[in-house]
Amino acid sequence: MRYWLMKSEPDDCSIDDLAAMPEQTVAWYGVRNYQARNFMMNQMAVGDRVLFYHASCPEPGIAGIAQVASPAYPDATQFDSSSRFFDPKCRPEQPRWFNVDVRFVRKTRLIGLPELRDTPELANMRVLARGNRLSITPVDPDEWRFITETMLELKTDEL
DNA sequence: GCCAACGTTGGC
């Protein structure tokens, strides 16, 4: 099992929005970056755990835990001319963009970006790297354990 | 709204 951090704009889909979804599951559509797409296509597996991160908002940071709920499949919005994610270069017989489904696990206290940056154990987190713009980044098992067990005081059966 | 950083595009 791998661990990930996935950014979402809470105006779009917050952790509360995810919890309120049917099946508490949402399609992670709209990724238009090859590196992030490749993580979903090639490395994610159903059951992988996810740090749900609120981005582009007044208090950016980790807001909850989620899990990967489906394999990657073609992102429907790439063919939808009414979508802001429409990609006119894409044809259904050769989809370019893919997404997984993500399911709610739990809401947590907000671990804000300043707190993440102030935590020496997380100094090497991908998402904190200078200039990082990826909306999906891998999380090391040690980082996952530190965040969930030490910072959030969650037990294994709560994840 | 600003801007640093990075990805993508396209001319050559």
Next chain:
DNA sequence: GCCAACGTTGGC
């Protein structure tokens, strides 16, 4: 294959 121009991300 280089690289300038442009677009996007996302914190502040």
